[in-house]
Amino acid sequence: MIAAIMSGYAIHSGRVKVPPKWNPFAPLDVREPPGPLTAIKLWRTTRDPATCAAALETSGLTYRPVADSSAPAGCELKDAVRVTHSDAGYGGPFIASCPLAIGMALFERQYLRPAAGEFFGQGVKRIDHVGSYACRNVNNSPNNRQDGRLSQHASANAIDLTGFVLEDGRRITLARWDEGSADAAFLRRVHEGACRVFNTTLGPDYNALHRTHFHVDMGPYRMCR
Template sequence: MLPDRNPFCASRHGARTLCTLLGLALLLTACQSLRRVSRELPSTPLTIDAPIGWGTRSKLVALGEDTPRCLALLDAASVRHDVLPPVRQDQCGYADGVRLGRGGALPVTFHPGGPAVACPVAVALVIWQRQIVQPAAQRHFGRAVTGIDHYGSFACRRINGRSTGDFSEHSTARAIDIAGFRLAGGSTVTVRRDWNGAPARAAFLREVRDGGCRLFSTVLSPDFNASHADHLHLDHARRGLGGYCR
């Protein structure tokens, strides 16, 4: 007959097993954290499908210095787009314009038509509609966004339409004004009507505004001033590491 197992040895064996499991769990957590951090490093290439993090916005702005890389991102994500010829108008213009089209990996339609935007803005809009707008629509309405209404992008003008002062980001197609969203089934959500409207609609608009602040340097809403009572202004102004969200 075998002697009974020494309870002291058994407890020590159990402790070793527990410590091993805890160590493995901590190692796994550390590895996952390192992977998340590595995605945020400036040296880590941006991808459209990567989760939005603290470094995403600066990487999007930096794409303005690398148009081939920017266009390659749209191609790699199967986003249908047309490359536009350079535009020069007085002190305004762009050399990296694209027009997003419905189809491929971008199921929304822009109204009226795809706006002419600088390539980094196009990439940011794709990420925004995929990772911010569509999830928010499902949470608040239980359906998808099929269209985005806008007031355009490129416009050769100064900030707030003044006759003097700095030119607007619209003057280089690095900005776009979003007026509203069309939902599957036919209903719409507009900034003018719904910013202070029904709770679900107002919450949706604030969620997509706040999400845009993680991707664009400047995001202005009706909370900023009366000039933005009917749209969300999104742009890629060069602000260093910071941004402005209101």
């Protein structure tokens, strides 16, 4: 234990040089294949704004900063960005917390695109969604602290994904979840990948409210349903 602590201190202080891939204190690079330190780096990214900002710079996302803001209801945007494009593209721009933006970049590069290649032999042209930021509670009621706890959407820390468009223009939606087809197998593989990246992933098997989308967020609770 003492040796591990001393090694960690030496790496963190820069006294011992190791490649970024093997340095747990280096920013996450979503372009690197997942490794034993990916989960640790992702965890640090969600908790340290400077580390997250550094990871964004190499994420491949096209984005611009969004001014910090807060609402009387408790909804808050802090260190958020407006994401407009990635290698795959999106059905529309969306506002995201820095951790959510990193999560989307990692999910796309390491899980979504490989799944499309495996099942269909092609890449993903577009990720469709129905929004990220919404000042509301978990139960989807108008925001009121007395009605329940705030949704992760209230801080742009969540996004709802409705489908994926392949390079040949074919669109795969969550309506095909239970078909027993290649589309359904693809969607289930994508769901598995999302569970590896996001703290919470909720899909059609969770409840009726999620029959048409994957809810993914970088909130404090771990759940894969």
